[in-house]
Amino acid sequence: MALLEIENLSVSFDTSTGPFKALDGASYRVEAGEVLAIVGESGSGKSVAMLAVMGLLPPTATVTADAMRFEGRDLMALGARERRAIIGKEIAMIFQEPVASLNPCFTVGFQIEEVLTTHLALRGRARRKRAIELFEAVGIPEPAQRLKSFPHQMSGGQCQRVMIAIAIACEPKLLIADEPTTALDVTIQKQILSLLMRLQAERGMGLILITHDMGVVAETADRVIVQYNGKKMEEADVLTLFERPSNAYTRALLSALPENATGVRLPTVADYREEVAP
Amino acid sequence: MSVPALEVRGVTRDYHVGGGLFGRSRVVHALKGIDLTLERGKTLAIVGESGCGKSTLARIIAMIDPPTSGTLAIDGMPIDITAGRVTAEQRRKVQMVFQNPYGSLNPRQKVGNIITEPLVLNTTKSAAECRQLAMDMLVKVGLSAVHYNRYPHMFSGGQRQRIAIARALILNPQLLVLDEPVSALDLSVQAQILNLLRDLQDEFGLTYVFVSHDLSVVRYIADEVMVMYYGEVVEHRSRDAIFAGPEHSYTKTLFAATPRADVDSIRARLAAKAAG
Numbered sequence: 313m314a315l316l317e318i319e320n321l322s323v324s325f326d327t328s329t330g331p332f333k334a335l336d337g338a339s340y341r342v343e344a345g346e347v348l349a350i351v352g353e354s355g356s357g358k359s360v361a362m363l364a365v366m367g368l369l370p371p372t373a374t375v376t377a378d379a380m381r382f383e384g385r386d387l388m389a390l391g392a393r394e395r396r397a398i399i400g401k402e403i404a405m406i407f408q409e410p411v412a413s414l415n416p417c418f419t420v421g422f423q424i425e426e427v428l429t430t431h432l433a434l435r436g437r438a439r440r441k442r443a444i445e446l447f448e449a450v451g452i453p454e455p456a457q458r459l460k461s462f463p464h465q466m467s468g469g470q471c472q473r474v475m476i477a478i479a480i481a482c483e484p485k486l487l488i489a490d491e492p493t494t495a496l497d498v499t500i501q502k503q504i505l506s507l508l509m510r511l512q513a514e515r516g517m518g519l520i521l522i523t524h525d526m527g528v529v530a531e532t533a534d535r536v537i538v539q540y541n542g543k544k545m546e547e548a549d550v551l552t553l554f555e556r557p558s559n560a561y562t563r564a565l566l567s568a569l570p571e572n573a574t575g576v577r578l579p580t581v582a583d584y585r586e587e588v589a590p
Numbered sequence: 591m592s593v594p595a596l597e598v599r600g601v602t603r604d605y606h607v608g609g610g611l612f613g614r615s616r617v618v619h620a621l622k623g624i625d626l627t628l629e630r631g632k633t634l635a636i637v638g639e640s641g642c643g644k645s646t647l648a649r650i651i652a653m654i655d656p657p658t659s660g661t662l663a664i665d666g667m668p669i670d671i672t673a674g675r676v677t678a679e680q681r682r683k684v685q686m687v688f689q690n691p692y693g694s695l696n697p698r699q700k701v702g703n704i705i706t707e708p709l710v711l712n713t714t715k716s717a718a719e720c721r722q723l724a725m726d727m728l729v730k731v732g733l734s735a736v737h738y739n740r741y742p743h744m745f746s747g748g749q750r751q752r753i754a755i756a757r758a759l760i761l762n763p764q765l766l767v768l769d770e771p772v773s774a775l776d777l778s779v780q781a782q783i784l785n786l787l788r789d790l791q792d793e794f795g796l797t798y799v800f801v802s803h804d805l806s807v808v809r810y811i812a813d814e815v816m817v818m819y820y821g822e823v824v825e826h827r828s829r830d831a832i833f834a835g836p837e838h839s840y841t842k843t844l845f846a847a848t849p850r851a852d853v854d855s856i857r858a859r860l861a862a863k864a865a866g
Contacts, residue, residue, distance in 0.1 A: 352777035354747070368671035407852065468640075497639045497803055511720070513863075524776055527849025530856050551860065555853050568781040569851055570810035577788070578781035 315486055315518045316342045316403075317364070319378040319535055323360050326372045334360045334373075336542045342486065349533035349550075351523060358522050359540040362488045367395060383485070401431040404479035408491040410471035414463040420474045421459030424481060431482045436441070446477040450507060469500035473507070480511060481555040486518040489512075490504075493528065505532060526569055530554060537564045592855040593666035595765055596628040596651065597799040601660030603646050619648045622821040623660070628814070630764070633791070633798040635806065635812035635829075637844065643821040644801050649800055652686040652767045665764060680710050685758035691750035695742040701728075701753055702738040708761050723760060729757045730793075732786055748779035752786065756814055759790065769801045784811055805848045809833055817841045 323335040335357035352358045365387070380387040381402050382398060390398070415423060422505045424443045428434040430566045434442055440459075447455030463471055472492060479487055481552065489508060493501035493531040509532060512519045521532055529536055536553045538546040538561065546559035557563045567579040603621040608614065620643045628634050636644045649655045650662065654670045663669065669676060688694040695704055697848040705724040709715055714763055715723070721744040731752040743838055751771060758766055768787070772780040784807065790796060802808050808815060808829070815832045817840065824838040836842050 314674065316786065353778055474654055498805070498849075499639055499843060499847040501849075505849075526777065527851045530851040531849045551853065554851065554856055566776060566851075568778050570781070571782065571805040571851065577785050 313384050314341045315344045317381045321377040323364050326373050338544045347519045347534045349521045349529045349536045352539035356539040357433040358539050359490050403486045404484040404486050405488040406475045406479045406492050408494050410475050424478050427478050427481045450477045465545050488520045490522045562589045594627045595630040597663040598626045599661045601657040604658045630797050631795050631814045633783045634814045635800045635808040636816050638818035642818045644818050648767050648801050649767050682761045683763050685763040685770050687758050687768045690774050705757050727756045727760050740762050747775050765797045767799045776831050
């Protein structure tokens, strides 16, 4: 049984000019302990798919799927309360802008303890102890003092570590990371990616990594899904994808990497447009 | 020997931080004596992590901020913006493109007005001439004349960056300061903008100062690379020399941190994981 199984997921948004289809019949499958990367440029529907799983889309979105199962449980059949018991506890998510996704009015300690209270019913000293353990696990120095800091007093990389600590607080079985390093420097990106990979291996979590950076994919993924315009273009294990990409769009993405530039000009996706557009 | 397009000698920049009602102020040395010379038509990439002073240096070169000490010469002419003696002609020679194309264009201005504004302020050209020049520039940066009357929100990130480049080029500058111009863009759009910058450099003989933290982009576009660390230049050599063998420990860290997307390193990683 797969950890997360989604069949034929479509998401459309109501706009003033009629419905806009952001995602068109995509299927996803993640096994326990597997790292799946979803790659695509803006507007490819890569974030929308995972927001649909988390139930975080606005009311203007219409979500349809043949099946959406987490450990065999049908997510669509669950009531709001039952679903909330899974979301944030067994499936956790971290976002692109770490500074923006933390509440600026509360200390990071308050925000991590809030999760521990809600999902694990921890109180008092046990809760404080667990929060310190989590900060240690994600490599925040002086965790006891750091709990009293506000998000604006920490750097972007430190805030992302706090977000990861909050996400793994309930030992989730699946972690969804939506562009976790896009806003960070390359040296910090390396640290955060190694942290995620270490936690994933130690805890045997399933990890879905949403990114547009082929370099990040090459460094982390077991399996890769390439999306374009709300459709799945290709799905392959990471080595096959980089060695023998079967889809024209994937080839375009790989050749647009500046390090793969052979001539004076970089090939762009437009050069492959006839092949890519159906 | 020809006059260098840009000459920076011993530039420092201090910021005074804090000093509220009870706090004591302290001085942050953002730049600690920068020297560089850049020949015309070349591209210099400035690389470093956030807070290393690369954007501060870019703002000084673009004459937005004054240096605390040191001298700046553009095209052989010394520039001193603190004394208010910079002529419009000197300012025209250096233009800047910013990182975030969503924040650097006025949402209430039409694209045409955004591009013609520098002309209206700096030249005595008639409205019709300005309009014609702006439309030609739109075509040169890969947009078309029909975009003249649209607003920035109607464009994608890559198109907005083209508009920002058009605005920077309309006064026919010699030096373009690009502060992370592609880091907010998708991979395929990034490739288009890099191609455009390269074409424009050939066409107008532009000199680029290119601030970035993405080494793969730097390798593609730069002639010289300058690595900064905590306000100091730790390495400044030609692109080929620096990519062949980084010398300073920070440069090595930076190289090691850049994700590798070749098949061999993926294979090595998977093997290491299987051995676990």
